[in-house]
Structure formats: structure tokens, C-alpha cells
Amino acid sequence: MSVARRNRPRPTVGRVLTVVGLYVLMTLVAVSILFPVVWMLYSSIKTNQQILNNVFSLPTAFNLENYRNLFNGGQMPVWLANSVIVTLVSVVGIAILSALAAYGFAAFSFRGKEKLFIFCLIGLMIPPQALIVSGFKWMSLFALIGSRWALILTYLGWISFGVLVLRNFFQAVPKEIIEAARIDGANHWRIFTRIMLPLARPSIGTVVVLNFMWVWNDFIYPLVYVDSADRYTIPLGILQYQSRLGVQWGTQMAALSVAAGVPLLIYLIFQRQFIRGILAGSLKG
Amino acid sequence: MATLTTEASAAAHGSPRVGRRRRKWPALIPFLGPALGFYLMFLIIPLAGTIFLSLTDWNGFDFGKIDFVGVTNYTALAHDPVFKSALWHTLIFVAVAVVLKTVGALAASLAINERLPLATLFRGVYVMPTVISMVVIGVVFNLALSPTLGLINPFLDAIGLGHYAGTWLGDPNKALPIIILLDVWQNFGIYMLIYISALVAIPEDLGEAARVDGASRWQEIRRVTIPMLRSTTGIVMLLAGIDSLKVFTTVYVMTRGGPDHATEVLSTWGYDQAFTQNDVGYGSAIMVVLLAIAFVFAFVWLRFFRKVGE
Numbered sequence: 001m002s003v004a005r006r007n008r009p010r011p012t013v014g015r016v017l018t019v020v021g022l023y024v025l026m027t028l029v030a031v032s033i034l035f036p037v038v039w040m041l042y043s044s045i046k047t048n049q050q051i052l053n054n055v056f057s058l059p060t061a062f063n064l065e066n067y068r069n070l071f072n073g074g075q076m077p078v079w080l081a082n083s084v085i086v087t088l089v090s091v092v093g094i095a096i097l098s099a100l101a102a103y104g105f106a107a108f109s110f111r112g113k114e115k116l117f118i119f120c121l122i123g124l125m126i127p128p129q130a131l132i133v134s135g136f137k138w139m140s141l142f143a144l145i146g147s148r149w150a151l152i153l154t155y156l157g158w159i160s161f162g163v164l165v166l167r168n169f170f171q172a173v174p175k176e177i178i179e180a181a182r183i184d185g186a187n188h189w190r191i192f193t194r195i196m197l198p199l200a201r202p203s204i205g206t207v208v209v210l211n212f213m214w215v216w217n218d219f220i221y222p223l224v225y226v227d228s229a230d231r232y233t234i235p236l237g238i239l240q241y242q243s244r245l246g247v248q249w250g251t252q253m254a255a256l257s258v259a260a261g262v263p264l265l266i267y268l269i270f271q272r273q274f275i276r277g278i279l280a281g282s283l284k285g
Numbered sequence: 286m287a288t289l290t291t292e293a294s295a296a297a298h299g300s301p302r303v304g305r306r307r308r309k310w311p312a313l314i315p316f317l318g319p320a321l322g323f324y325l326m327f328l329i330i331p332l333a334g335t336i337f338l339s340l341t342d343w344n345g346f347d348f349g350k351i352d353f354v355g356v357t358n359y360t361a362l363a364h365d366p367v368f369k370s371a372l373w374h375t376l377i378f379v380a381v382a383v384v385l386k387t388v389g390a391l392a393a394s395l396a397i398n399e400r401l402p403l404a405t406l407f408r409g410v411y412v413m414p415t416v417i418s419m420v421v422i423g424v425v426f427n428l429a430l431s432p433t434l435g436l437i438n439p440f441l442d443a444i445g446l447g448h449y450a451g452t453w454l455g456d457p458n459k460a461l462p463i464i465i466l467l468d469v470w471q472n473f474g475i476y477m478l479i480y481i482s483a484l485v486a487i488p489e490d491l492g493e494a495a496r497v498d499g500a501s502r503w504q505e506i507r508r509v510t511i512p513m514l515r516s517t518t519g520i521v522m523l524l525a526g527i528d529s530l531k532v533f534t535t536v537y538v539m540t541r542g543g544p545d546h547a548t549e550v551l552s553t554w555g556y557d558q559a560f561t562q563n564d565v566g567y568g569s570a571i572m573v574v575l576l577a578i579a580f581v582f583a584f585v586w587l588r589f590f591r592k593v594g595e
Contacts (some may be wrong), residue, residue: 015502022396029393030410032470036425037413039436055436097320104316108309118587120321123328125583129533129552130572133559134334135327137345157327160321188312217418219534224560234422239538242424249434256424260417267416271409274416275478282479282520 017104036150040260051249064230066254076255078230079237081261086233087215090155094211095204098162105163106170107178117167123160132224139225150225151233155215162207165280169203170196206277209270215264222252234259313376333447335576339569345559364401367546368571371554374461375530375575378550381465382529387521389473391514394480395506408481412474422471430454430463457547460540464548468535472528476521483517484510527582530575551575 043051044066046059070076077254135154136145144150173196181191197204219235226232232240242254267274342354362368393411397404414422429436430453438450455462487510495505533552536542542549542557551571559568 018502019399019401022399022401026393026407028394030407033410033414036422036429037417040421040425051434055434055439097323100316101320104313108313108316110309110313116317122332122583123324125527125576125579125586126328126332127533127552127579129531129556130576131328131331131335133569133572134338134557134563135331136560137338137348137565138327138331138334141348153323154327156323159324163320167578187510188316193317213416217416217420219418219420219537223537235418238418238420238424242427249428252424256421260421263416263418264413267413271412274412277380278475278478279482282524 016282019084037130037264040253040256044250044257046250046253048248048250051253066250070254070258071252074234074251074255075237076258079232079234080258082148082231083216083233086151087212090152090158090215091208091211093152093156094158094162097156097209098159098191099166099197099200099204101159101163102166102170103188103196105167106173107188107191117163120163121157121160124164128218129220132220135221136224139190145225146227146231147229151221154212154221154225155218158211158214161210161281165207165277166200166203168280169200173199179256194231202276203271203280205273206280209266209273210277210281212266213274216263234262311589318338330540332576335569335572338565339573341566343565345563345565354566358567361567362570362574367549367554370546371542371549371551371571372574374548375532375550375552375578377461378465378468378532379526379578380438382468383525385469386473386476386529387466387518389469390476390480390521391518393473394484395479395510397477397481398484408477411477414471415474419534420469420538422467423535426467427454427539454540455544457544460544460548464532464535464539467539468529468532472525475528476525478516479521479524482516483514486512486570523582523586523589527579527586530579530582 039056042059043055046057047063047064047065050057050059068160076117101120106112139145139154144153177195179189181195186194217235218233219239222233222236226236229237229240238255238259239253307519340353340355342357343351385467393407397408425524428434432438432450432452432455437453441450453463463594491509491513492505494501495509500508531552533556535554535568536548536550536553540548542553551574555568555571555575557568557569562568
């Protein structure tokens with residue numbers, strides 16, 4: 001590895017102390033992150049009484065009672081379904097819309113293209129909560145308040161990131177490939193579906209993973225646009241549990257674990273796409 | 286990132302038949318149209334709507350009764366002490382969070398770049414909180430900081446620092462700093478990733494040269510590495526600024542702007558005015574102030590974008 005190539009000075013006492021110090025610091029930060037997560041997970045299999053007796057104690061048995069409460073009596077299955085439906089439809093839609101637009105920006109040249117592209121990036125910079133007031137009234141004009149469509153349509157406007165990332169990708173594709181396809185008589189649609197999309201699969205993965213996190217975790221729009229408990233998405237439901245379950249700590253921990261578990265799992269599986277997405281969004285793509 | 290400069294060359298040989306201008310639009314519209322349609326309908330129109338509503342005195346119920354009142358809402362802002370403190374808190378939040386996120390991300394990336402064993406594990410862990418919903422994190426920390434159940438107070442007791450135990454989020458002096466720290470803790474990992482990718486791109490021989498001259502590792506970092514990261518630091522601070530300005534959920538979940546408006550930020554105050562007090566015009570005016578700050582960041586970002594492209 002490059003460590004050898006670096007030709008580091010021989011380990012001295014100072015170097016050893018620095019490394020030990022670094023490890024201590026890095027571990028402290030890591031523990032501050034891992035402990036709350038692990039605590040939440042293991043508390044979710046403790047009974048309420050066990051939590052009240054000692055908040056730190058490890059569970060003595062693998063007890064899924066809290067999860068059973070959550071999924072049997074509670075509305076968790078409905079909220080989970082809402083979150084899944086809204087997230088899947090929105091994310092697939094965002095990917096399709098932004099891939100199409102990105103190709104338009106990359107493959108065509110027209111007057112004002114640069115300005116239109118910059119205009120499409122405004123969405124990256126706007127704090128979404130600044131739009132909830134008029135967004136709410138706008139949606140109620142179409143009688144969409146309380147419907148999942150109010151959320152889905154709003155998220156379909158979040159194309160800025162995908163357009164930025166995919167346009168950069170499409171522009172980096174060697175012009176010769178497209179040129180050759182055009183000489184063979186392929187039209188833009190064919191070039192897009194047969195050549196560009198297959199090439200862009202990793203970048204599209206990046207767009208999908210990041211938007212999944214954003215949509216899944218979004219709280220503001222469900223808070224404002226959803227008016228009945230059977231349309232709640234998970235983040236909104238969690239907050240209701242906080243006030244409604246009150247002192248039922250065990251069940252609440254289970255609900256939190258479900259809410260955090262899905263994006264954590266996606267992150268662990270798709271870490272590469274996630275990291276690439278962060279970098280692509282920071283203009284360094 | 287030289288994509289912007291390739292524009293001219295793309296135009297030159299991207300489409301061989303530039304002359305046939307009229308036939309281009311029918312082919313272009315199916316690509317750009319759908320995305321632009323949704324973008325205009327559900328992002329740009331609400332954006333314009335916010336600005337429009339801020340100039341009215343609408344109560345939010347009857348669409349027929351929207352009266353134009355000019356800048357009345359904005360002059361009212363000047364006499365609203367809660368607005369002033371919300372503006373102040375927002376600016377403090379952004380300033381402190383940006384500095385802490387940047388410094389934390391830089392330090393973490395330098396530590397991970399030492400390529401010690403387990404470095405990738407640490408990197409993975411540091412990014413973890415970013416992907417968890419702020420609602421979950423807010424609720425977990427509400428519990429941890431709560432004076433009744435609580436993790437922090439018993440922990441302080443256990444290590445003999447019991448006299449530092451407190452009401453935390455109930456304390457007007459501590460609530461805002463806690464929320465800022467939580468935001469930094471949750472999101473510094475993103476900026477660490479950006480720094481790491483920049484560190485990897487720094488040529489090895491620069492450090493080599495410094496070492497030949499007898500510089501220690503620390504001197505090398507201070508004199509060579511950190512100056513090389515200047516443009517990355519610019520990007521990180523801008524992105525962190527834009528991101529910190531989006532604070533809402535953490536405050537809403539943890540304190541609802543309390544105690545006694547001690548954690549009120551522009552977005553929570555605007556939300557409260559529009560949806561609890563039904564003063565849509567006034568709430569929109571507060572959101573416009575937030576948008577104005579966001580546009581300052583956006584403007585700088587665009588300048589940067591162009592410069593990096595050159």
C-alpha cells in the first residue's frame with residue numbers, strides 16, 4: 001500500500017504517543033455516535049420495567065414483545081407502508097426525471113442553456129421549510145392535502161441534485177461514442193436508453209441512494225401536508241409515539257429502531273454509492 | 286471539475302448540424318420538459334408564492350380574501366422581539382455550526398488520512414448519524430437529556446461530576462448550544478468525506494519534499510497540507526452554511542423553539558406564525574428573510590462554482 005511508499009520516518013516516541021492520542025480521540029467520537037444507536041437498539045428488547053430500573057443495563061433476554069406491540073396493536077405497519085410507498089415512487093420518479101433532463105443539458109446545445117442549468121440548481125440551496133406555507137396553500141388548491149400525492153409531487157420537484165450529478169456524468173462520456181451512434185442513425189432517444197443509461201448506472205445509483213435518505217427522513221412536508229394518522233410517514237409517527245406512548249419506553253425504543261434501521265441498513269449496503277453521492281454533490285464530481 | 290469549460294467544445298462538435306435549429310426543440314422537450322414541469326410546479330411556484338404571500342395579510346382560509354398590503358409585514362418584523370432573537374439565533378447557529386463542522390471535519394479527515402489500522406471503520410462510523418432521521422436523533426437525545434429518565438445525568442453522577450447535572454434542554458442558556466452541537470455531531474461526517482477525497486488528491490511528493498527538508502509530520506500538515514486544502518475548505522464552509530440554514534426538525538422535535546423562545550430560529554417562528562397563529566402573510570415574510578440569507582450563500586456558491594470551473 002501507499003503507506004510503504006510514503007517512506008515515513010522511523011517510529012519515534014513522539015510518533016507513538018501521537019498515534020495513541022489519535023486513537024483515543026477517534027474512539028471517543030466513535031463511541032459518542034455508536035453508544036446512542038446501540039443503546040436504542042438493545043433497549044428495544046428490554047421490558048419497560050427493566051428500562052426504568054436501570055437505563056444502562058444490558059437486556060437479559062431476547063424479548064421481541066415491544067416489536068409485537070408495535071406491529072400488532074399499533075399503526076406502525078401503516079406508517080411503514082406509507083413511508084415505503086412515498087419513498088419508492090418519489091425516488092424512482094426523481095431518478096427518471098433528472099436523468100432525462102441531465103441528458104438534455106449534456107447532449108443538446110441551445111441558447112440560455114447555462115442559465116437554465118443554474119436555474120435548475122436553485123433547489124439545492126433553498127431551505128425546504130421556507131416553502132411550506134405557500135406550498136401548503138398551493139397543494140390545498142388542488143385538494144391534495146392529506147393525500148400521499150402531496151408528498152410525492154413535492155419530492156418530484158427535488159431534481160436539482162440528480163440533474164447536477166448526472167449532467168456532469170453525461171458530459172464526461174466521450175463525444176466519439178455519441179458521434180458514432182449518430183452516424184449509425186441512432187436518434188437521441190436511442191442514444192439515451194441504449195448507451196447513456198447503461199453507462200450511467202453507478203451515478204444513477206448514487207442519485208437514488210441519496211434521495212432515498214432525504215425523502216425517507218423528511219419530516220417537514222409530512223408534518224404540514226398530512227392531516228390524518230393513517231397517512232403518516234415514519235418520522236411523523238415516531239413523534240406521535242413520543243407524546244402518546246409517554247412512558248412506554250420499550251415500545252418507543254422499538255419504534256425508533258425501526259425508523260433508524262432502514263436508512264442505516266441502506267447505508268451499510270450502499271456505502272460506496274452514498275460516499276460518491278456526497279462528493280458528486282460537492283462539485284468535485 | 287472542468288465540465289463548465291467543456292461547454293464551448295461540446296457546442297463545437299457535440300451536435301454536428303447546428304444549422305438545423307428548428308428541428309432541435311421537438312427532440313429536446315421530451316428530455317427537459319418533465320423535470321422542468323415538476324420543478325416549476327412544486328418548487329419554483331411555492332418559492333414565488335412565499336414571496337407573494339409575504340406582501341399580503343392573508344389569514345390562510347379564504348382564497349378570495351387575499352389583500353395586498355405592501356411591505357407592512359416587513360415593517361412589523363422590526364417591532365417583533367421574537368423575530369429579532371430568531372434571526373440572531375439562526376445567524377449564531379449557522380456561524381458556530383459552520384466553524385465547528387469545518388474544524389471537526391478537517392481534524393477527522395487528517396486523522397483518518399494517517400491510514401492507521403481501522404481508519405475505514407472510523408470513517409464509516411462518523412458518517413452514520415447523517416443517514417438517521419433527525420426526528421429519531423432528536424427523540425433519542427430528548428430521552429438521554431431528560432431529567433427524569435435520562436442518560437446524561439446518571440452518567441455524570443456515576444463519574445463523580447453529579448453537580449454538573451442539569452435540566453439541559455429546559456435551561457435557556459444551554460438549549461441552543463446543545464442543539465448546535467447535536468447538529469454538528471450529526472453532520473460533520475459529510476464534510477469529512479469531502480476533505481478526505483481532497484487529501485487523497487494531494488500529490489505525495491509535496492509532503493516528501495517537506496520531509497526531506499526535515500519537517501515533522503505535524504509541520505508538514507500545517508505548512509503543506511492545510512494550505513493545499515484552501516479551496517476545499519471554501520466548498521465545505523459554503524455547503525455547511527447552506528445546510529445549517531435548513532435547521533428546523535431538530536429544534537421542532539427537541540424544544541419547539543423554547544424554553545421561552547431561547548431556541549427559536551427563523552423557520553420555527555415562521556411555521557408558528559403561519560400555522561398556529563394563522564398569519565400566513567407574516568409567516569411568509571419570516572420565511573422570505575430566511576430565503577434572502579440562503580440566496581446570499583447561493584450567490585457565493587455560484588461564484589465559486591464558476592471559479593472552480595475555470
